[in-house]
Amino acid sequence: xxxxxxxxxxxxxxxxxxxxxxxxxxxxxxxxxxxxxxxxxxxxxxxxxxxxxxxxxxxxxxxxxxxxxxxxxxxxxxxxxxxxxxxxxxxxxxxxxxxxxxxxxxxxxxxxxxxxxxxxxxxxxxxxxxxxxxxxxxxxxxxxxxxxxxxxxxxxxxxxxxxxxxxxxxxxxxxxxxxxxxxxxxxxxxxxxxxxxxxxxxxxxxxxxxxxxxxxxxxxxxxxxxxxxxxxxxxxxxxxxxxxxxxxxxxxxxxxxxxxxxxxxxxxxxxxxxxxxxxxxxxxxxxxxxxxxxxxxxxxxxxxxxxxxxxxxxxxxxxxxxxxxxxxxxxxxxxxxxxxxxxxxxxxxxxxxxxxxxxxxxxxxxxxxxxxxxxxxxxxxxxxxxxxxxxxxxxxxxxxxxxxxxxxxxxxxxxxxxxxxxxxxxxxxxxxxxxxxxxxxxxxxxxxxxxxxxxxxxxxxxxxxxxxxxxxxxxxxxxxxxxxxxxxxxxxxxxxxxxxxxxxxxxxxxxxxxxxxxxxxxxxxxxxxxxxxxxxxxxxxxxxxxxxxxxxxxxxxxxxxxxxxxxxxxxxxxxxxxxxxxxxxxxxxxxxxxxxxxxxxxxxxxxxxxxx
Amino acid sequence: xxxxxxxxxxxxxxxxxxxxxxxxxxxxxxxxxxxxxxxxxxxxxxxxxxxxxxxxxxxxxxxxxxxxxxxxxxxxxxxxxxxxxxxxxxxxxxxxxxxxxxxxxxxxxxxxxxxxxxxxxxxxxxxxxxxxxxxxxxxxxxxxxxxxxxxxxxxxxxxxxxxxxxxxxxxxxxxxxxxxxxxxxxxxxxxxxxxxxxxxxxxxxxxxxxxxxxxxxxxxxxxxxxxxxxxxxxxxxxxxxxxxxxxxxxxxxxxxxxxxxxxxxxxxxxxxxxxxxxxxxxxxxxxxxxxxxxxxxxxxxxxxxxxxxxxxxxxxxxxxxxxxxxxxxxxxxxxxxxxxx
Numbered sequence: 001x002x003x004x005x006x007x008x009x010x011x012x013x014x015x016x017x018x019x020x021x022x023x024x025x026x027x028x029x030x031x032x033x034x035x036x037x038x039x040x041x042x043x044x045x046x047x048x049x050x051x052x053x054x055x056x057x058x059x060x061x062x063x064x065x066x067x068x069x070x071x072x073x074x075x076x077x078x079x080x081x082x083x084x085x086x087x088x089x090x091x092x093x094x095x096x097x098x099x100x101x102x103x104x105x106x107x108x109x110x111x112x113x114x115x116x117x118x119x120x121x122x123x124x125x126x127x128x129x130x131x132x133x134x135x136x137x138x139x140x141x142x143x144x145x146x147x148x149x150x151x152x153x154x155x156x157x158x159x160x161x162x163x164x165x166x167x168x169x170x171x172x173x174x175x176x177x178x179x180x181x182x183x184x185x186x187x188x189x190x191x192x193x194x195x196x197x198x199x200x201x202x203x204x205x206x207x208x209x210x211x212x213x214x215x216x217x218x219x220x221x222x223x224x225x226x227x228x229x230x231x232x233x234x235x236x237x238x239x240x241x242x243x244x245x246x247x248x249x250x251x252x253x254x255x256x257x258x259x260x261x262x263x264x265x266x267x268x269x270x271x272x273x274x275x276x277x278x279x280x281x282x283x284x285x286x287x288x289x290x291x292x293x294x295x296x297x298x299x300x301x302x303x304x305x306x307x308x309x310x311x312x313x314x315x316x317x318x319x320x321x322x323x324x325x326x327x328x329x330x331x332x333x334x335x336x337x338x339x340x341x342x343x344x345x346x347x348x349x350x351x352x353x354x355x356x357x358x359x360x361x362x363x364x365x366x367x368x369x370x371x372x373x374x375x376x377x378x379x380x381x382x383x384x385x386x387x388x389x390x391x392x393x394x395x396x397x398x399x400x401x402x403x404x405x406x407x408x409x410x411x412x413x414x415x416x417x418x419x420x421x422x423x424x425x426x427x428x429x430x431x432x433x434x435x436x437x438x439x440x441x442x443x444x445x446x447x448x449x450x451x452x453x454x455x456x457x458x459x460x461x462x463x464x465x466x467x468x469x470x471x472x473x474x475x476x477x478x479x480x481x482x483x484x485x486x487x488x489x490x491x492x493x494x495x496x497x498x499x500x501x502x503x504x505x506x507x508x509x510x511x512x513x514x515x516x517x518x519x520x521x522x523x524x525x526x527x528x529x530x531x532x533x534x535x536x537x538x539x540x541x542x543x544x545x546x547x548x549x550x551x552x553x554x555x556x557x558x559x560x561x562x563x564x565x566x567x568x569x570x571x572x573x574x575x576x577x578x579x580x581x582x583x584x585x586x587x588x589x590x591x592x593x594x595x596x597x598x599x600x601x602x603x604x605x606x607x608x609x610x611x612x
Numbered sequence: 613x614x615x616x617x618x619x620x621x622x623x624x625x626x627x628x629x630x631x632x633x634x635x636x637x638x639x640x641x642x643x644x645x646x647x648x649x650x651x652x653x654x655x656x657x658x659x660x661x662x663x664x665x666x667x668x669x670x671x672x673x674x675x676x677x678x679x680x681x682x683x684x685x686x687x688x689x690x691x692x693x694x695x696x697x698x699x700x701x702x703x704x705x706x707x708x709x710x711x712x713x714x715x716x717x718x719x720x721x722x723x724x725x726x727x728x729x730x731x732x733x734x735x736x737x738x739x740x741x742x743x744x745x746x747x748x749x750x751x752x753x754x755x756x757x758x759x760x761x762x763x764x765x766x767x768x769x770x771x772x773x774x775x776x777x778x779x780x781x782x783x784x785x786x787x788x789x790x791x792x793x794x795x796x797x798x799x800x801x802x803x804x805x806x807x808x809x810x811x812x813x814x815x816x817x818x819x820x821x822x823x824x825x826x827x828x829x830x831x832x833x834x835x836x837x838x839x840x841x842x843x844x845x846x847x848x849x850x851x852x853x854x855x856x857x858x859x860x861x862x863x864x865x866x867x868x869x870x871x872x873x874x875x876x877x878x879x880x881x882x883x884x885x886x887x888x889x890x891x892x893x894x895x896x897x898x899x900x901x902x903x904x905x906x907x908x909x910x911x912x913x914x915x916x917x918x919x920x921x922x923x924x925x926x927x928x929x930x931x932x933x934x935x936x937x938x939x940x941x942x943x944x945x946x947x948x949x950x951x952x953x
Contacts, residue, residue: 032948035948035950036948036950038950038952181948225952228952229952230952230953231951231952232945232949232950232951232952233949233950233951233952234944234945234947234948234949234950235947235948236947244943244944247940247943248940251940256702258698258701258702260694260698277938277943278927278928278931278932279928279931279932279934279935279936279937279938280937280938280943281928281932281938283701283702283924283928285697285698285701287694287697287727288694288723288724288727289723291691291694291724292691292694292697292723292724292727295687295688295691295694295695295698295724296694296695296697296698296701297698298687298695298698299667299685299694299695299696299697299698299699299700299702300698300699300701300702301698301702302685302695302698302699302702303665303698303699303700303702303703303706304702304703305698305702305703307698307702321688322688322691324688325687325688329685415944415945415949416944418939418940418941418944454703455662455663455665455683455699455703455706456662456663456683456703456705456706457662458660458661458662459662460662460683461661461662461681461682461683461684462683462684463631463677463678463683463684463685463686464684464685464686465677465678465684465685465686465687466670466686466687466688467686475633476678
């Protein structure tokens, strides 16, 4: 029988199973194979905050979604075309998102009475007609891997665990992906335990062959490679990209990198990544708490390292006082907040953009700080580098906002040539300035930046601290005039960073009916929605703010060319509030806080509502 | 660790460490004496002046860095040990001192204190223990004794106190010394020994707050009463004290007990101090609040253990030796790489 190959421009797949079923790994392997084929892609994991919630329960379902295409891909996709459901709970949780008529690949062996009951199904949906509007592939995955591996020396439990590789094999066949990269990866990963590697490879191949030979599959899909700019690529998550951006900045500044950090979801991978890079001279310090994380980084900055601290919302709250210290002592520091859903512990594994106010405003007194926000996983590299560059140039802490979706989601990264990246100029004075008898720690350069004098430099002994200092001399001062001067300098220094921000790029027409302003990880969803609206002839354009403090100096001029403004945010309207005061005009809001990013369709609906 | 240089070559004097600004502690405060002894001792330690860095938190004693003409950082409440850890790890050549008080170091900053001691980062930590909150004008602190009447405990404190040196021992500190603010010799010896010690050194200074807790350490502060109430321990020597050096410490029923030397007891019956033996240190610390025994001072504990900063440097060197020095090119290419032509 000849099977049909259907060419599609893009596809969205979601892998869902119990948190012990290895869905994150399965998704990651599919992603790597897809990247190697040359498709553009974006991924998003979705997993419970419990390490292992009870098997078979709705709370224990873990999922991974990716969208890939032959054109540029800006989001991990709205609704999946294909859902892999390894058990009834996974089907129960994710069925509502599946595209009408979409494919369901289910491990029918897991659909037993106990699991069905636990997931809240009254009958067996694979058999009772519940799924009639979908294309269902009910496959006895557990049984098939058991048969394929009956001669393996793995335990029956170990054999059962290879069923995710079977599912992956079927998907590889279905979407015409190569299996060799995963084969190599498995051999490498289980180099010390070849029987596990071989069992997984057999399971994967069994799945692949099952797709090819059995008659239940009549169609496979081909997605041509995307027309990406020339160059070398790899897939990268936002958290790894942040780590690489920081280490690159350190090298370009001729500095050692110091990370003071305390483990927290969803930011820990930055700590993990940097901890593994001792041969790059990276000093990671797993502190006793969030406060010690930033405090140690402030100490390292004072002593001359490129210092950073990484965390998520609740950790930011704990670091607040120390951020104020870095502001008043005017020390360079990069603070990364991989935002999650809140308040308090909130939803640790779910994304949100609700720490914008906290970043820009959340300190006692007037304590201005530059804030940069990454738009996609690869952009995390550029933003981390930029944050470090600004921190050093202006002697200021800088906050980098990403979120759980960017941090743990992934996309292709065009690998830069390190030679093409700019050097970061560092100037540690070696002696007091000409004409000064004593060193003046709060003297100012043309950017009103104070000198970065580091301990160990003879003749520059001086004291800094959290008490207000006299400008120029750095002596403790409670003088009213001086406090006004210093408060104004701190504000001006940050405001002047706007001079570093390139003119806004308007996607779409520069003048029109509706302008959508985004920041952070909403970039992709807005971009797709704008594309679709423009294809329908609607007058919609997009700008995206990389710096959310200060704002670009041409912001108002750009906005003046549009009748209406829409601001979609995964919070209750934080940028909207800033924009109203900045632009002195009304804006439309689109807000949701469901622990997940926007779907493009949601933004399209809002566009239709505004433009009528 | 800082490179040590011949003292004569450095040619430093006490004056080199005096910045010349006005010192603003209350007249008669014990801090003055500690500052003077620090300034007196440092020139003789063979460390370049520019390599000294003093880090403090918040409180009266934490103003200390402003009065030392070295690099200094007066930070935020309780966090000095964490900041100092970052300083030392960024530049292990520096000699880093942490100046803290009983509120700063053992209340708001208690967590950092135990962890910096546990990690054994090569820092010198000096705790000014005056058993009161001075800067906030007289509330009880975590080292104030039970029953202490203060502004926030008008009917007497019902808060059981810490014994800071015992907490340090519990945190596995490798160096613990105790000194009295007005005892120049004891202070200078503690500073010198702490500086020589590789790892986290902890010095508890009994410091009199003349305004809010005057006389708290009366019996050991007074020159006349000190010999009968303070036991200065010396490694390898029997525990003897008293104006006439006629009293000593023996062990009875696992407890320290004071005896008078003479017909019944001789020096060889006395406990001998061993700064490497945690049981002896613990026994000495048990005497802190015991009215029947003298209060112990001197180097209570000193043991050599690997330091965090040395292990970090050697781990970086070892991983670099095995993997080769990392380059950005190799880092970027560490995943599956494909090329779009």
